[in-house]
Amino acid sequence: xxQNKVRIDKKSxxxxxxxxxxxxxxxxxxxxxxxxxxxxxxxELSEELEISRMTxxxxxxxxxxxxxxxxxxxxxxxVAKPKLDQNLTKLTNFTSDMxxxxxxxxxKVLVVNTIQATKKLAEKLNLLEGDNVVELFRLRxxxxxxxxxxxxxxxxxxxxxxxxxxxxxxxLYELLRSKCNLNLVRAKQTIEIxxxxxxxxxxxxxxxxxxxxxxxxxxxxxxxxxxxxxRSYYRGDRYKFSIELSV
Amino acid sequence: xxQNKVRIDKKSxxxxxxxxxxxxxxxxxxxxxxxxxxxxxxxELSEELEISRMTxxxxxxxxxxxxxxxxxxxxxxxVAKPKLDQNLTKLTNFTSDMxxxxxxxxxKVLVVNTIQATKKLAEKLNLLEGDNVVELFRLRxxxxxxxxxxxxxxxxxxxxxxxxxxxxxxxLYELLRSKCNLNLVRAKQTIEIxxxxxxxxxxxxxxxxxxxxxxxxxxxxxxxxxxxxxRSYYRGDRYKFSIELSV
DNA sequence: CAGTGGTCTAGACCACGAG
DNA sequence: TCGTGGTCTAGACCACTGA
Numbered sequence: 001x002x003q004n005k006v007r008i009d010k011k012s013x014x015x016x017x018x019x020x021x022x023x024x025x026x027x028x029x030x031x032x033x034x035x036x037x038x039x040x041x042x043x044e045l046s047e048e049l050e051i052s053r054m055t056x057x058x059x060x061x062x063x064x065x066x067x068x069x070x071x072x073x074x075x076x077x078x079v080a081k082p083k084l085d086q087n088l089t090k091l092t093n094f095t096s097d098m099x100x101x102x103x104x105x106x107x108k109v110l111v112v113n114t115i116q117a118t119k120k121l122a123e124k125l126n127l128l129e130g131d132n133v134v135e136l137f138r139l140r141x142x143x144x145x146x147x148x149x150x151x152x153x154x155x156x157x158x159x160x161x162x163x164x165x166x167x168x169x170x171x172l173y174e175l176l177r178s179k180c181n182l183n184l185v186r187a188k189q190t191i192e193i194x195x196x197x198x199x200x201x202x203x204x205x206x207x208x209x210x211x212x213x214x215x216x217x218x219x220x221x222x223x224x225x226x227x228x229x230x231r232s233y234y235r236g237d238r239y240k241f242s243i244e245l246s247v
Numbered sequence: 248x249x250q251n252k253v254r255i256d257k258k259s260x261x262x263x264x265x266x267x268x269x270x271x272x273x274x275x276x277x278x279x280x281x282x283x284x285x286x287x288x289x290x291e292l293s294e295e296l297e298i299s300r301m302t303x304x305x306x307x308x309x310x311x312x313x314x315x316x317x318x319x320x321x322x323x324x325x326v327a328k329p330k331l332d333q334n335l336t337k338l339t340n341f342t343s344d345m346x347x348x349x350x351x352x353x354x355k356v357l358v359v360n361t362i363q364a365t366k367k368l369a370e371k372l373n374l375l376e377g378d379n380v381v382e383l384f385r386l387r388x389x390x391x392x393x394x395x396x397x398x399x400x401x402x403x404x405x406x407x408x409x410x411x412x413x414x415x416x417x418x419l420y421e422l423l424r425s426k427c428n429l430n431l432v433r434a435k436q437t438i439e440i441x442x443x444x445x446x447x448x449x450x451x452x453x454x455x456x457x458x459x460x461x462x463x464x465x466x467x468x469x470x471x472x473x474x475x476x477x478r479s480y481y482r483g484d485r486y487k488f489s490i491e492l493s494v
Numbered sequence: 495c496a497g498t499g500g501t502c503t504a505g506a507c508c509a510c511g512a513g
Numbered sequence: 514t515c516g517t518g519g520t521c522t523a524g525a526c527c528a529c530t531g532a
Contacts, residue, residue, distance in 0.1 A: 015520060036470060041498060052522045054301070057499085065312070067433065070469045074498050074530030081471025186314065188491045191438055193458050193483030211440050211458035211483065222317045223283060224328025236440030236458065243490060245339075245434045262501060288517060299503045304518085321511035321517050 008049045016051055020059040028068060028079055035081040039069070042077070094150065094232075095171040098142050106141035109167045110203070113137075114156060124218055124229040125155050132156030134163065136172070139203050140232075146204050147238060149196075152230040158182060159227070172228075182227050189217035191241060196233060204235055211236045255296045263298055267306040275315060275326055282328040286316070289324070341397065341479075342418040345389050353388035356414050357450070360384075361403060371465055371476040372402050379403030381410065383419070386450050387479075393451050394485060396443075399477040405429060406474070419475075429474050436464035438488060443480060451482055458483045 007023045008016060027033040042060065046053040060077055063069045071077045098105035113135040122129045133153050140148040152172065154162075161179040162172070176182040194214035201208045213234040218226050234241075254270045255263060274280040289307065293300040307324060310316045318324045345352035360382040369376045380400050387395040399419065401409075408426040409419070423429040441461035448455045460481040465473050481488075 017520075043498085052524095054523090055521060058520085060499095067471075071499065072530085073500080074528075076498060076530095078470065080469070081467070186491065188489075190487050190489045191460075192487040193440060193460060213438075213440060220328075222327065223325060224314075240437050240439040242435075242437045245436065245490075264501075290517085299505095301504090302502060305501085307518095318518065319511085320509075320519080323517060 008051060010051075017055050017058040017062075020045070020049070020051070020056065021063060024059065024063060025068065033079050035079050037079050038076045039079060093171065093173045094140050094148065095173070098147075101142075103142040104144070105171075106144065106169050107167070108139040108141065109136070110139060111135060111137035112163065112167065114163075121153055121229065125153065125226050127155055134159050136162075136167065138167070142238075145238075146235070148232050148234040149200055149204060150230060150232045152228055154228050155226075158225075176227065183221055184219045184227060185222045186224075187217050187219040189215055191215050193236070194233065200233075204233070206235060206237075213239060213241065215241070255298065257298075264302050264305040264309075267292070267296070267298070267303065268310055271306065271310060272315065280326050282326050284326050285323045286326060340418065340420045341387050341395065342420070345394075348389075350389040351391070352418075353391065353416050354414070355386040355388065356383070357386060358382060358384035359410065359414065361410075368400055368476065372400065372473050374402055381406050383414065385414070389485075392485075393482070395479050395481040396447055396451060397477060397479045399475055401475050402473075405472075423474065430468055431466045431474060432469045433471075434464050434466040436462055438462050440483070441480065447480075451480070453482060453484075460486060460488065462488070 008019050010016060012019065024033075024039070027039075033039050040048070042053050042056045045051075045056045049056075060069060060071075064071060064077075068080055069077050070080050092100075094107075095105045115133050115135050117125065117127045117129055117131045117133045119129050121127070121133055122131065125133065127133070132155075134156050136152040136154070138150050138152075139146055140150050154176075159176065159180055159182070162175050165175055165179060167175075173184055176184065192214050193211050196204060196206060196208055196210060196212055198208040201210070204210075204212075206212075213236050215232045215234065217228070217230050217232070219228040219230075220226050255266050257263060259266065271280075271286070274286075280286050287295070289300050289303045292298075292303045296303075307316060307318075311318060311324075315327055316324055317327050339347075341354075342352045362380050362382050364372065364374045364376055364378045364380045366376050368374070368380055369378065372380065374380070379402075381403050383399040383401070385397050385399075386393055387397050401423075406423065406427055406429070409422050412422055412426060414422075420431055423431065439461050440458050443451060443453060443455055443457060443459055445455040448457070451457075451459075453459075460483050462477075462479045462481065464475070464477050464479070466475040466477075467473050
């Protein structure tokens with residue numbers, strides 16, 4: 001049934017359930033277990049690999065959550081059809097988005113500033129009106145071509161270390177993680193059609209009446225604290241937004 | 248520590264871990280455990296409620312996945328700041344989307360047809376060129392006003408029962424679930440700016456040069472089989488798309 | 495009926511973080 | 514050092530499925 005049980009090393013510092021997850025992923029990747037097919041039952045895996053059934057279950061449950069497997073009560077566990085990139089709706093940013101499209105990301109800093117929170121900003125960032133806020137206005141480039149205008153607002157108290165960093169062509173999220181110890185894990189965003197502020201049209205190399213995709217986003221750390229409020233104007237003729245959804 | 252342990256009923260058919268989840272949700276909802284605060288440790292909950300630690304863990308792990316709690320190694324489990332609607336990126340559809348906006352959804356059927364799959368359709372729906380496909384072209388209404396044009400394509404073999412159903416003002420997803428036994432759990436979609444086909448501009452009550460939000464989507468069942476390919480043109484002046492993301 | 499996944503127990507050892 | 518979450522075991526009973 002299983003080619004070789006050597007794949008599980010109980011002495012390894014890598015958790016057993018994690019090794020099993022990787023083993024199952026490999027079986028699927030290599031087409032040994034095909035989409036729609038039944039995989040060995042929990043008890044079978046548990047016995048053949050000489051590990052506890054609860055450990056097997058931890059691996060299977062995580063793979064079900066990741067969408068690689070699905071289960072039917074009383075029937076067994078099956079390989080899901082791949083088709084979908086396996087991760088759902090990843091939190092991404094301009095830098096990694098462009099990299100995944102095979103383009104070279106860039107950022108030209110137009111404004112870096114410390115301002116006082118307006119009522120709207122205070123609301124978005126969970127601050128008080130008048131609290132200090134870092135404003136960062138950048139032109140985002142893809143393969144050296146203008147792609148978007150991005151105006152970010154960050155609570156000064158959390159993000160001030162970035163003011164001492166070189167921001168040109170750097171990933172803001174990477175800086176927030178490494179310099180401010182802020183781990184961004186969730187975001188809420190809206191997408192709508194908008195138009196360019198005429199003063200900024202030239203920067204994007206469009207005319208003022210060109211429709212743009214306006215993406216407004218608030219990004220949060222794992223404890224739910226907002227860290228960034230950003231408005232991005234993407235050139236509608238060059239950008240297409242892609243997402244995956246689940247129930 | 249815990250007001251009363253009566254909340255866990257071991258005789259109930261409701262799983263213990265599930266009762267515990269609900270209990271914790273209540274504690275958070277009622278402000279007894281506040282955002283950012285430490286909640287009792289796994290061992291504490293296990294002892295006080297007289298249930299196994301593994302059972303406590305199952306409840307906590309699921310709540311962490313749902314974003315209500317977060318954990319720090321060696322420190323404990325904390326209540327996450329609410330702020331975000333708790334569900335991430337739900338798979339939604341026009342009907343429930345409009346209901347959640349407090350508007351009355353509607354659908355006017357323009358075309359129902361059985362056609363042969365083109366190359367593109369065959370690819371999207373995992374069919375062979377020429378296979379039968381149900382085409383459904385509808386004008387979607389919100390509070391009786393035109394909001395979007397939606398052209399859906401479904402594999403005839405899976406979706407044919409809907410042809411015998413009244414489609415006017417019905418939710419397609421609801422019909423697919425109840426009449427075709429198709430449970431849609433995932434989707435992949437793209438959002439971009441587009442313009443209306445001049446022949447259809449009048450239906451949306453816009454001029455042909457009005458920018459629209461084009462949402463293209465393929466929807467899948469839990470085993471990864473595509474069930475619907477749909478192109479929706481939303482009026483950019485009336486619609487704003489909203490999503491939540493996580494790592 | 496036998497086999498499946500779903501739930502649950504009562505232990506155990508580990509690595510990590512704080513004082 | 515002590516308490517935390519992370520991992521793991523070897524059992525158990527249940528409800529559900531298909532034959």
